Amino acid sequence: MALIVQKFGGTSVGSVERIQAVAQRVSKTVKAGNSLVVVVSAMGKTTDGLVKLASEISQNPNRREMDMLLSTGEQVTIALLSMALQEIGQPAISMTGAQVGIVTEAEHTRARILHIETDRLLRHIKEGKVVVVAGFQGISRTGELEITTLGRGGSDTSAVALAAAIQADFCEIYTDVPGILTTDPRLVPEAQLMDAITCNEMLELASLGAKVLHPRSVEIARNYGVPLVVRSSWTDDPGTWVTSHKPQERSLINLEIARPVDAVEFDTNQARVALLRVPDKPGVAAKLFGEIARQNVDVDLIIQSIHEGNSNDIAFTVTTPILKRAEAVASAIAPALRNPAKPNSDEAEVMIEQDVAKVSISGAGMIGRPGVAAKMFATLAAAGVNIQMISTSEVKVSCLVNATDCDRAVAALSNAFEIAAKGEVEETITREQEVVPCPPSPAPCPVSSPVRGVALDMNQARLAIRQVPDKAGMAAKLFGILAQHNISVDMIIQSQRCRIIDGVPKRDIAFTVPRMDGETAQKLLTQVAAELGWGEVVLDSAIAKVSIVGAGMVGQPGVAAKMFEALAQHQINIQMIATSEIKISCVVAQEQGVKALQVIHAAFDLAGSEKFVVPA
Numbered sequence: 001m002a003l004i005v006q007k008f009g010g011t012s013v014g015s016v017e018r019i020q021a022v023a024q025r026v027s028k029t030v031k032a033g034n035s036l037v038v039v040v041s042a043m044g045k046t047t048d049g050l051v052k053l054a055s056e057i058s059q060n061p062n063r064r065e066m067d068m069l070l071s072t073g074e075q076v077t078i079a080l081l082s083m084a085l086q087e088i089g090q091p092a093i094s095m096t097g098a099q100v101g102i103v104t105e106a107e108h109t110r111a112r113i114l115h116i117e118t119d120r121l122l123r124h125i126k127e128g129k130v131v132v133v134a135g136f137q138g139i140s141r142t143g144e145l146e147i148t149t150l151g152r153g154g155s156d157t158s159a160v161a162l163a164a165a166i167q168a169d170f171c172e173i174y175t176d177v178p179g180i181l182t183t184d185p186r187l188v189p190e191a192q193l194m195d196a197i198t199c200n201e202m203l204e205l206a207s208l209g210a211k212v213l214h215p216r217s218v219e220i221a222r223n224y225g226v227p228l229v230v231r232s233s234w235t236d237d238p239g240t241w242v243t244s245h246k247p248q249e250r251s252l253i254n255l256e257i258a259r260p261v262d263a264v265e266f267d268t269n270q271a272r273v274a275l276l277r278v279p280d281k282p283g284v285a286a287k288l289f290g291e292i293a294r295q296n297v298d299v300d301l302i303i304q305s306i307h308e309g310n311s312n313d314i315a316f317t318v319t320t321p322i323l324k325r326a327e328a329v330a331s332a333i334a335p336a337l338r339n340p341a342k343p344n345s346d347e348a349e350v351m352i353e354q355d356v357a358k359v360s361i362s363g364a365g366m367i368g369r370p371g372v373a374a375k376m377f378a379t380l381a382a383a384g385v386n387i388q389m390i391s392t393s394e395v396k397v398s399c400l401v402n403a404t405d406c407d408r409a410v411a412a413l414s415n416a417f418e419i420a421a422k423g424e425v426e427e428t429i430t431r432e433q434e435v436v437p438c439p440p441s442p443a444p445c446p447v448s449s450p451v452r453g454v455a456l457d458m459n460q461a462r463l464a465i466r467q468v469p470d471k472a473g474m475a476a477k478l479f480g481i482l483a484q485h486n487i488s489v490d491m492i493i494q495s496q497r498c499r500i501i502d503g504v505p506k507r508d509i510a511f512t513v514p515r516m517d518g519e520t521a522q523k524l525l526t527q528v529a530a531e532l533g534w535g536e537v538v539l540d541s542a543i544a545k546v547s548i549v550g551a552g553m554v555g556q557p558g559v560a561a562k563m564f565e566a567l568a569q570h571q572i573n574i575q576m577i578a579t580s581e582i583k584i585s586c587v588v589a590q591e592q593g594v595k596a597l598q599v600i601h602a603a604f605d606l607a608g609s610e611k612f613v614v615p616a
């Protein structure tokens, strides 16, 4: 007999018949001898409908009132499902987030869970009832009692947090697809189902646009070691297990906000190669990294900043022992990247920097918490450390700094985040590959392809600040301001090119933010630009971000080249590139986003023979 949390998404409870089918499945699970907490979403597109109603009344609706409005959707479903269960003879009781005691912060429309009271829940379970809980909502108790919601898609997070709180044996997410697929089957019907995926990979995929799981639910599963599976509401197929290893014991107090950073890591064995002023046209990155892959040079981070005029800078890091080889390849390819009409121009200049180190903070708790990266930059600034390159992922922020600054940087970061630093070259590889599945059903297959999934995010905007003084503290200022307004930043890229203006070295910084925050971010930064000596703040909302994710990319030359090559073959220009150990993201023009996703998915042979049709 197991204690299970089952969550059913909007489509799965979209009609009376579907609610009745869910009741049948729940009752079957109980009859098999299990105890159940069931979490449900609002029926079908109810939440979208409510958002639309609000927008017809106000352009900028009050966030407290939005929570009041949106939380009603789930309340309908809990009552109906509870009735459907009672109708077939299964004792059940519905409960709102407030009735359970899902206590959250007071941040309306994006509240994080602080803790969950389990007494009443467990009492009803003991009485033999199925407890049907409203997903997506909670209650804040700082000051007055207030209904809060967790952010769109947040019912997954409610379910996994409940599973952690009651120490359920596992958590099942039932949805309208058979599990986690290599990409969104609505865009690529040949997407293939995976048996299993690691929490770290899923965290990236979810945050990069794979809507099948709310990223924060994966974060909780990872932090508390909750066995998690995504399955189809329409079949009994096993679905996809999201695997993690047994985490350290963690308190259930401050469930979503405690300890965002687990470790400070460093690697002094790094060198940087940059190619300055390469043409801004399709195929350049493919040519460069194709040659690098053919020479079997394994690159670590890759960054391509936004174009200036009609040229880009591309930089990458390699480990010091292979620097010579990497430099030789870059120098050999450089002439081919120059404009043949102007052979003596300053295009495609190769620049090497040997004495660099990479310092990183890592931990699952950084998602949607822009203050964490801002704190890292502020800490480095206070220690007088200038940042040369920044790479962000959902579970890690890495900065390239001068090798001589490394010890100081690590000490300052360990102190700021209250953790002991981990040794030289943290073995992310083994950590990523370690798979501890917890399924009571079939074990997952071993992972073979270096790329597990491809994701598309069409909800980002890009901001660029021109001519930011190249000195310690600028990134801290910039991201501090955005963090104060709770604006999450992704793909932070500084240009490699440094221009001396009035005696001050200056670089451009570009980054992406959620599209809905684009204009606010632009306004906030423009207000301080003059005072900080920055140039213009430029916003571009017509972008798409396409990403590949896979723990197997580490130590595998050629993965990036293949992605860039696929885009080049279809004449898709890459506007920005950013990577972490387990992902590569490219920004492209918005109208090319879907095409980019499709050609990359095909390039990595991820397509299966079966086609998925997602039910309406």
Ligand code: ADP
Residues within 6 Å of the ligand: 008, 009, 010, 011, 012, 041, 153, 174, 175, 176, 177, 179, 180, 181, 182, 183, 184, 185, 186, 209, 210, 211, 212, 213, 453, 614
């Ligand atoms: P629910 O209402 O059950 O929470 P969602 O609509 O939030 O369902 O999430 C399921 C949808 O996620 C699928 O219908 C699919 O279109 C989309 N999706 C995006 N990326 C993926 C992926 N990699 N695997 C599976 N589904 C995905």
Ligand code: ASP
Residues within 6 Å of the ligand: 009, 010, 041, 042, 047, 048, 073, 135, 136, 151, 152, 153, 154, 155, 156
């Ligand atoms: N009903 C909410 C939404 O549509 C929460 C969820 O379904 O997860 O965003």
Ligand code: MG
Residues within 6 Å of the ligand: 009, 153, 156, 211, 212, 213, 214
């Ligand atoms: Mg969902």
